[in-house]
Amino acid sequence: MNRNIENAMERAFKNIVACIPEKTQDGYFDEAAQLTKVKREYKEAVDAYEKWLVDGDKKSETEYLEEIADTMTALATLLWAHTSKDKVPGRRIELVFAMVNLKNALRGYHDFKEEGEKK
Helix, strand or coil, rough: CCCCHHHHHHHHHCCCCCCCECCCCCEEEHHHHHHHHEEEEHHHHHHCCCCHHHHHCCCHHHHHHHHHHHHHHHHHHHHHHHHHHCCCHHHHHHHHHHHHHHHHHHHHCCCCCCCCCCC
């Protein structure tokens, strides 16, 4: 991945902030409910994408991008809440992302000159 793309991604994704996670009536993190929230946000993103394909206007595209950001925020919340009680909060998330990034790099998924993964 070239440095310009890395810098652009870093600027864009540094703004993701986890929210208060879904909780049980007892006040504990509810992993299943948070996963359901992620699923709901993803469905809203897919619906917004389909609307943008039909309408093709800037407003629909912005709504689509907003739904993607909502999905990413719900995912960030899930990751954070799941690991927040770790001895060093955030470290396991860093390690998991490093592992996934390495796997993707080895598979060539970071070569932005390619069209994308062949299906």
